[in-house]
Amino acid sequence: MSQTTENNERPRVLVGMSGGVDSSVAVWLLKEQGYEVVGVTMKVWPQDCMSRAEDKCCGPQAIADARGVAHALGVAHYVVDEADAFEKQVINYFTAEYQAGRTPNPCVMCNEKVKFGNLWSKAKAVGAEYIATGHYAVVDHLEDRSVLRKGVDPRKDQSYFLFSLRQEQLRRTLFPLGGIEKSEIRAIARKLGLKVADKVDSQEICFVPGNDYKAFLKGHLGEQQFQAGGIFDKFGNRLADHEGIEMFTIGQRKGLPGGSPKPMYVIDIDPESRSVIVGEADDLVTEEFEIDHAQWNLPSHLEGDTFECVVKIRYAHPGAQATVTRQPGDKALVRLQIPQRAVTPGQAAVCYLGDAVLGGGWIARNSAVRGFSTSTASAV
Numbered sequence: 001m002s003q004t005t006e007n008n009e010r011p012r013v014l015v016g017m018s019g020g021v022d023s024s025v026a027v028w029l030l031k032e033q034g035y036e037v038v039g040v041t042m043k044v045w046p047q048d049c050m051s052r053a054e055d056k057c058c059g060p061q062a063i064a065d066a067r068g069v070a071h072a073l074g075v076a077h078y079v080v081d082e083a084d085a086f087e088k089q090v091i092n093y094f095t096a097e098y099q100a101g102r103t104p105n106p107c108v109m110c111n112e113k114v115k116f117g118n119l120w121s122k123a124k125a126v127g128a129e130y131i132a133t134g135h136y137a138v139v140d141h142l143e144d145r146s147v148l149r150k151g152v153d154p155r156k157d158q159s160y161f162l163f164s165l166r167q168e169q170l171r172r173t174l175f176p177l178g179g180i181e182k183s184e185i186r187a188i189a190r191k192l193g194l195k196v197a198d199k200v201d202s203q204e205i206c207f208v209p210g211n212d213y214k215a216f217l218k219g220h221l222g223e224q225q226f227q228a229g230g231i232f233d234k235f236g237n238r239l240a241d242h243e244g245i246e247m248f249t250i251g252q253r254k255g256l257p258g259g260s261p262k263p264m265y266v267i268d269i270d271p272e273s274r275s276v277i278v279g280e281a282d283d284l285v286t287e288e289f290e291i292d293h294a295q296w297n298l299p300s301h302l303e304g305d306t307f308e309c310v311v312k313i314r315y316a317h318p319g320a321q322a323t324v325t326r327q328p329g330d331k332a333l334v335r336l337q338i339p340q341r342a343v344t345p346g347q348a349a350v351c352y353l354g355d356a357v358l359g360g361g362w363i364a365r366n367s368a369v370r371g372f373s374t375s376t377a378s379a380v
Contacts, residue, residue, distance in 0.1 A: 010036040013174060014128040016115055017041050019062030021196045022134030022177060024069040025185045028192060029176040030132060038126050039070040039077040044086035065196050072194060080122055082114055089113040091207060095221055098246040101269035102346025106205060112164045116173060130174050137162055138178035139170055146170035148357040153181040160315050163350040163360045164295045217246050229274030231257060245269050248276050251284060251342035286343040288335045291361030298358055309351040309358055313343050324351060332361060
């Protein structure tokens, strides 16, 4: 991809700066590659929540850190208020998914809707041709399309969270860290004398204090939104009551009634009857599942209805060989060569061919667990 524009000026890129070491080094790398860099930090917290956002991504300290790095590296820096969009497109999605008995992945939604969605209007406003972030992934810009690939550092690869980016987003995206390992990034930051060189990486959802999503849901939705229901075995026998399906996710062991000779796990959640269904470990094993809202970026030789690939069913999943059959309505059926445990509705299933991301979709809830009757559960 050419790094010069028609009038021979340096191409301008808008870099999302979170105040961490990754996006800070991304700014320096792009400057070294000949780009004119403009930094931007998104304020995603409402004003009345800024106190608990102090040390969070896009909180006050992050904004201050990003501004300091931009000054040290000699680039312009802006702060844009995306609190309303973040609330509607990420936080409301997060809470709605739990209310629907699914387990959300807010990082994917934030990337698609906010970082590489709403932010593009800001890029155009400052005359930027590209958007860049500190994600550990690679975009290979080919003549006919752009291909999202895994970052070279397997411990940091974030391509999973970017699977839903469309061609029009990928074509104007740069990931300067994708070919570098994390240790080298910190070494560069230290050499540059950046104060964020040893800043600890965030390990939790940025808007959920202490990673306690249950407390967040109760505070955000209000306890009156939670509806009591029953905990059932897979044959429809009521074992106990619960305060709300929002407190459960597939594969969960904690908070379940005891008395069983074998460990019990949540194997299904039925939002219509407000039922939590439990079973044994073997009941969590799945051979096939459906995905919806699928987004594909397939090479020409895979553009048929069926193809082979490796599917990751969650971020930390190593991937499993599968056959994917595309279906009408942005859906697909995934058949696993080796059955996998805890395939969780609401999580992203991302398809790979080698290091290339083919696309993926959101894991749908399977039909009711064998032997379990929602009508029985509702009546008990």
